[in-house]
Amino acid sequence: MPLVEDNQCDLVFYTNPWSRGQVVRWMLEETGVAYRQVVLNYGEQMKTPAYLAINPMGKVPTLVHEGKVVTECPAICAYLADTFPEAALAPPFYDRAAYYRWLFFAAGPLEAAIVNRLLKVEVNDEQQAMVGYGNYDKAVDVLAKVVSASSYLAGNRFSAADVYVGSHVIWGLQFNSLPKRPEFEDYAKRLMDRPAFIKAKAIDDALGDTIKAAAQD
Known part of the structure; x- marks a missing residue:
């Protein structure tokens, strides 16, 4: 927690551990809210028609919350701070x-x-x-x-x-x-x-290690 595997989770985070998704992961962990991650590899997975329909730039990170799409790290950070005010991540x-x-x-x-x-x-x-x-x-x-x-x-x-x-x-x-x-x-x-920050980094480091190990198999 807060990273979940529930496909019904209304906060979905598209990322890659070697991307600016690290910024958003940290922000998500600061909010303390549950989210589901979708990991995309660089290349074809970010250029599929299904993903381009979500983010036409074909890059990560992307956040989808209750069907609303937010891209660009500063926008995602500001959106999360406003959407989850209980985390007190924005001033009055x-x-x-x-x-x-x-x-x-x-x-x-x-x-x-x-x-x-x-x-x-x-x-x-x-x-x-x-x-x-x-x-x-x-x-x-x-x-x-x-x-x-x-x-x-x-x-x-x-x-x-x-x-x-x-x-x-x-x-x-x-x-x-x-x-x-x-x-x-x-x-x-x-x-x-x-x-x-420590938790977010550990998640992305472990995810990166998993991707590297899978590539070597």
Whole structure:
């Protein structure tokens, strides 16, 4: 629990253990609600007509809740926080400025800056006004400042914004797409100590091992 095999479960999570589905798995574990997983391999399984009818992009993660489809990690995180308010993963409506600000900063400028750097896309001085993030160093400095300003992004209380932004930081440190600055390392450690993160990672690690073993048979 909360991962279930009941085909009647009204919360269905399409994922792959080596995808951004790890972000959504963590968020699901934070909510504490029951969900059913459907694991799709990269390639043909994500491109079948049945799955493309759910997610035309042919990628994971995808969440289907009571027949409603939600895709894109930040949208799924925000949806789960709003749909299951008892988990207290979003601030009150009147106090969501920082919550929305940093959730969408990571989904927009930060991700663009990181991906362009990984792809070795060079943005010259004249182009910086067009790309939304200016340059990689500026985006990284903004991120470092916000994660060190308080315990969590929306003040002193953990929220869905920390799941999404924190995943960027954790992966960035792991894969060297972010510099190993003390601000990032402290924030990442705080998040990785959470029971829901530990449980979600264990589930995906075990699932990955199962897929590897099956491929070797």
